[in-house]
Amino acid sequence: MNEGLRSELSKQGIFTTTLGDLYNWGRKNSVWPLQFGLACCAIEMIATTMARYDLARFGAEVFRPSPRQADLMIVAGTVTKKMAPQVVRLYNQMPEPKYVIAMGACAISGGPFKQGYNVLKGIDRFIPVDVHIPGCPPRPEALIHAFMTLQKKIETQQLTGVNRPRHLDAEAPSEFPVPKFGGHDLEPPNNPAVWHAPKLVREP
Amino acid sequence: MFMETAIDTPESKYEILPKTLSNGEMDGELLEVAMGPQHPSTHGVFRMDVVLDGEKVVKLKPVFGYLHRNHEKIAENTTYLASMPYTDRLDYLCSMTNNWAYALSVEKLAGLQPPERAEYIRIITGELTRLVNHTCLVGFLLQDMGALGTPLMYAFREREMILDLFESLSGSRMMCNYMRFGGCRVDLPAGWLEQAKRAVDSYSGFLDEFEKLLTENEILVARTQGIGVLPPDLAVNASITGPMLRASGVNYDIRKVDKYGIYDRFEFRVPLGDHGDVYDRYMIRLLEMRESVKILNQALRDIPAGPIVDPKAKLRGFRPKVGEAYGRIEGPKGELGFYLISDGTPNPYRYRVRPPSLINLTVLEDMCLGQDVADVVIILGSVDIVLGEVDR
Amino acid sequence: MVMETLEQIKARIENAISGAKPEIIPNESPSAQRSLLLDPAHAVEVAKFLRDDSQLRLDYCSNVTGVDWLDLIIKEKVKVKKVVEGVEKEVEEPVERKRPGYLEAVYHLYSMALKHGPLIIRLRTENRADKNHVPSLTPVWRGAEFQEREIYDLYGIIFDGHPDLRRILMWEGFADHPMRKDYVEPDDYEYEPTPHDEVLEKTKQHHSPEPKP
Ligand code: SF4
Numbered sequence: 001m002n003e004g005l006r007s008e009l010s011k012q013g014i015f016t017t018t019l020g021d022l023y024n025w026g027r028k029n030s031v032w033p034l035q036f037g038l039a040c041c042a043i044e045m046i047a048t049t050m051a052r053y054d055l056a057r058f059g060a061e062v063f064r065p066s067p068r069q070a071d072l073m074i075v076a077g078t079v080t081k082k083m084a085p086q087v088v089r090l091y092n093q094m095p096e097p098k099y100v101i102a103m104g105a106c107a108i109s110g111g112p113f114k115q116g117y118n119v120l121k122g123i124d125r126f127i128p129v130d131v132h133i134p135g136c137p138p139r140p141e142a143l144i145h146a147f148m149t150l151q152k153k154i155e156t157q158q159l160t161g162v163n164r165p166r167h168l169d170a171e172a173p174s175e176f177p178v179p180k181f182g183g184h185d186l187e188p189p190n191n192p193a194v195w196h197a198p199k200l201v202r203e204p
Numbered sequence: 205m206f207m208e209t210a211i212d213t214p215e216s217k218y219e220i221l222p223k224t225l226s227n228g229e230m231d232g233e234l235l236e237v238a239m240g241p242q243h244p245s246t247h248g249v250f251r252m253d254v255v256l257d258g259e260k261v262v263k264l265k266p267v268f269g270y271l272h273r274n275h276e277k278i279a280e281n282t283t284y285l286a287s288m289p290y291t292d293r294l295d296y297l298c299s300m301t302n303n304w305a306y307a308l309s310v311e312k313l314a315g316l317q318p319p320e321r322a323e324y325i326r327i328i329t330g331e332l333t334r335l336v337n338h339t340c341l342v343g344f345l346l347q348d349m350g351a352l353g354t355p356l357m358y359a360f361r362e363r364e365m366i367l368d369l370f371e372s373l374s375g376s377r378m379m380c381n382y383m384r385f386g387g388c389r390v391d392l393p394a395g396w397l398e399q400a401k402r403a404v405d406s407y408s409g410f411l412d413e414f415e416k417l418l419t420e421n422e423i424l425v426a427r428t429q430g431i432g433v434l435p436p437d438l439a440v441n442a443s444i445t446g447p448m449l450r451a452s453g454v455n456y457d458i459r460k461v462d463k464y465g466i467y468d469r470f471e472f473r474v475p476l477g478d479h480g481d482v483y484d485r486y487m488i489r490l491l492e493m494r495e496s497v498k499i500l501n502q503a504l505r506d507i508p509a510g511p512i513v514d515p516k517a518k519l520r521g522f523r524p525k526v527g528e529a530y531g532r533i534e535g536p537k538g539e540l541g542f543y544l545i546s547d548g549t550p551n552p553y554r555y556r557v558r559p560p561s562l563i564n565l566t567v568l569e570d571m572c573l574g575q576d577v578a579d580v581v582i583i584l585g586s587v588d589i590v591l592g593e594v595d596r
Numbered sequence: 597m598v599m600e601t602l603e604q605i606k607a608r609i610e611n612a613i614s615g616a617k618p619e620i621i622p623n624e625s626p627s628a629q630r631s632l633l634l635d636p637a638h639a640v641e642v643a644k645f646l647r648d649d650s651q652l653r654l655d656y657c658s659n660v661t662g663v664d665w666l667d668l669i670i671k672e673k674v675k676v677k678k679v680v681e682g683v684e685k686e687v688e689e690p691v692e693r694k695r696p697g698y699l700e701a702v703y704h705l706y707s708m709a710l711k712h713g714p715l716i717i718r719l720r721t722e723n724r725a726d727k728n729h730v731p732s733l734t735p736v737w738r739g740a741e742f743q744e745r746e747i748y749d750l751y752g753i754i755f756d757g758h759p760d761l762r763r764i765l766m767w768e769g770f771a772d773h774p775m776r777k778d779y780v781e782p783d784d785y786e787y788e789p790t791p792h793d794e795v796l797e798k799t800k801q802h803h804s805p806e807p808k809p
Contacts, residue, residue, distance in 0.1 A: 036242050040296035050360035082767050083270045116274030117774045117781045183771035185782035269765035315626030440655050440708050443739020456708045527625020530704050543661050558659040
C-alpha cells in the first residue's frame with residue numbers, strides 16, 4: 001500500500017498498518033531495561049528514571065531485576081575484567097530480542113580508566129552493542145537520546161530478509177562465550193566473532 | 205527523641221551462633237546464597253556470599269573487586285593534578301569532598317595554604333555534598349526496605365537542586381573536578397550565592413517533609429530498630445568512621461577533632477546515637493543534614509571576597525619535595541584520607557586512598573549474624589557504601 | 597590533646613619492651629609527619645603497647661598502605677685519602693651502593709579516646725621476592741583486616757597471623773601483584789585514534805602499518 005492511499009484512508013477514519021509495523025511499534029514502546037548498574041554512570045541512569053527526566057515517558061520505566069524479563073541491557077559504567085564474565089553471562093540469560101546500550105566512556109572503551117590492568121577496554125569486545133553514548137558520565141538527556149535512537153532502530157527493523165533482527169534468524173547466535181579468568185588476563189581477551197581490532201591507518 | 209525509644213538489643217545472638225562453620229562444610233541443612241554482583245540491593249557490583257540456616261544468617265563473606273579500576277596505579281603513573289578528576293570517580297556521589305580530601309593532602313605535602321574565600325567555598329560545597337549523599341542514602345535505604353520509588357524520587361528531586369548548583373559552578377553535574385591545590389578552580393558565578401541560599405532554605409522544609417513521612421512510620425520503625433546492632437568498642441577497633449561510628453555512640457568527628465579548613469569557626473553539633481542499630485544510623489543522617497544546613501547558613505552569610513587560590517601554588521612543573529603526607533577529612537561516609545609519598549618527581553611515588561566504604565564493611569558480618577536474610581539488605585544499605593570507593 | 601613527641605614514644609617503647617628497636621624515619625616535606633620503623637619480631641607487642649598504654653591509647657588504626665621500594669643504586673661521594681702526585685690529599689670519590697628493595701606496610705594510628713594522632717608505624721620485609729613476611733596487626737586492630745588483605749593481593753606481602761589472607765580485589769588464580777612497580781600489564785591492545793609514544797610502540801606490534809598510497 002502506498003503512502004498516498006494510506007493517508008487518504010486515514011482521512012476517512014480508516015487506520016491501516018502492516019503486521020511488521022505494528023509488531024515493531026509494540027516492541028519499541030515497551031523496552032524493559034535490566035536493573036543493573038556498574039559504576040558512576042549508573043547514578044545518572046537512576047537519575048534518568050527519576051522525577052525530573054522521567055524515562056517512563058518512553059515506556060521504559062520498568063527496570064527488571066532479573067535478566068530473564070529484560071529486553072535491554074544498559075551497560076552503565078566501567079566493566080572490569082573481574083566483572084566481564086558476569087556481564088556476558090547476564091547478557092546470555094536475557095531472552096531475545098535483546099539490545100545493549102553502552103553508556104559512558106568506560107563501557108565504550110575503558111574511558112578514563114583505560115590504562116588500568118583490571119579494566120576491560122570496552123564491552124563490545126565480548127557482546128554486540130547497539131547504541132554507544134559517549135560522556136563521562138553522559139547526562140540523563142544523552143541517555144534519553146540513546147534510548148530514542150534505539151527505538152528508531154527497532155522501528156525500522158525489517159522482519160524478513162537478510163537484515164532481519166537476530167531473534168528472527170535461527171542461524172544467528174543468541175549466546176556468546178563467557179571468558180574465563182586466567183593467570184594474567186581474561187582468556188580469551190576478546191571474542192573475535194564480535195570484535196576486531198581497528199586498523200591503524202595513520203602512518204606511524 | 206529517638207534516644208528514648210526502648211529497644212531489646214539482640215546481644216545474645218552474637219554468642220549463640222558460630223562465626224564460621226566448625227568443619228567449614230555444608231551439611232545439607234544450610235543454604236548458600238550468593239547475593240550479587242548483580243543484585244538490585246547491593247548498590248552496584250558488590251557481592252555477599254551468605255550462608256543461611258532457614259531465614260537466619262550464619263555466615264556472610266563480602267566479595268570485592270568487581271569495580272577495581274586501578275585508580276591508585278593510574279595515579280602513580282600520572283601527575284598530581286591529573287589525578288584530581290579521578291578522585292571524582294571514587295565515591296561518585298560526593299565528588300566535592302573527594303576533591304577536598306585530595307587537595308588537602310597535597311597541600312600538606314607541598315605546604316600550601318588556601319585563602320579564606322576558597323576555604324569558605326570548600327565548606328559550602330562540602331556540606332552541600334553531605335546533603336546530597338545523606339539524602340540519597342536515605343532514599344536508597346527506604347528503597348531497600350521495599351518502599352519502591354517514592355522516597356527515592358523525593359531524594360533525587362532534592363539532589364537535582366544541588367546538582368544544578370554544582371553544574372553552574374563547575375560545569376558538570378556529578379564529576380565536578382573543582383578544587384585545586386591551594387584553592388579552587390574558578391570563582392563563584394554571579395548569583396550563585398543567592399541560588400544556594402534559596403536551595404538551603406528550602407532544604408529544612410524538605411527534611412521536615414521527609415521526617416513526617418518516615419521517621420515515625422510504623423513499618424520503618426519495625427524493620428530497623430534493634431537490627432544490625434554495632435557495639436561501640438567493636439566499632440572503634442574495626443576502624444569504623446563517619447555516621448556509622450557516631451550511631452554507635454562514639455563521639456569522633458574529624459571536623460571537630462582535626463578542625464581542618466576553617467571548621468573551628470562554625471557552630472554545629474555532632475549528633476550521636478545510642479543503640480547503634482539501623483534506625484540510629486538512619487536518624488543520624490537526618491540529624492547531620494540539619495547540622496549541615498546550619499553550617500551552610502553560617503558560611504553563606506559570612507563568606508568574604510578575595511582571591512581563591514594560594515599564589516604560591518603552581519599548575520605547571522608541580523614537584524613537591526621528597527617526603528610523605530597523610531591528609532584526611534570527614535567525608536559523608538567516614539574518614540576519607542589520602543596518603544602520598546613524593547620522590548621529587550612530578551608523579552607521586554605512592555598514592556593511596558583510605559576508603560571509608562571498604563573499611564566500614566569490616567563489621568558487616570558481625571552485624572548480620574543471627575539476623576534474617578531480608579535484614580541483610582537494609583543493614584548493608586545503612587552502612588552506606590559506594591562501590592567506586594570500595595574497590596577503587 | 598597533643599601527643600607526646602616521637603622521641604618520647606620511642607624511648608617509652610624501648611623501656612617497656614626489651615629488644616624492640618624502633619627507628620625514627622625522618623620526613624623532610626612540609627607535612628613533617630615522621631614515622632617509626634618497627635622490627636617485625638616485636639611489632640605485635642609494640643602495637644599492643646601503643647593501643648593499651650594509657651597516655652597513647654591509639655585505639656584506631658586508620659589507614660594501612662603497602663609501598664614497594666625497588667632495588668636502588670645510591671650514588672654518593674665519599675671522602676678518601678689518596679696519594680696524588682706524591683702528596684696525600686683528601687679526594688671525593690663516587691661510590692655506588694646497592695640498597696636491596698623491600699616491601700613496606702605503613703600504618704596510620706589515631707586515638708579516638710584521646711583524640712590525637714597520627715602516629716605512623718612502618719613494617720618492612722627483608723626483600724621483595726621470598727622473604728616477604730611481616731606480622732599481621734589485624735589481631736590488634738581489626739580495622740586492618742581488609743587493608744592487609746588488599747596489600748597481600750596487590751603487593752604480595754604475607755601477613756603472618758592474619759585470620760583470612762586471601763586475594764580481595766583481583767580474582768583467585770591471578771598470578772601477579774599488580775601494584776608492584778615492576779608489574780607488566782597484559783598487552784590487551786590499546787587502540788587509540790592518534791597513538792603516540794608508548795601506545796604507538798604497542799600498537800605497531802599488532803599491525804604492520806598500511807602502505808602509503
Ligand atoms: S564513563 Fe565516567 S562516569 Fe561513567 S563509569 Fe566511566 S568513569 Fe564513571
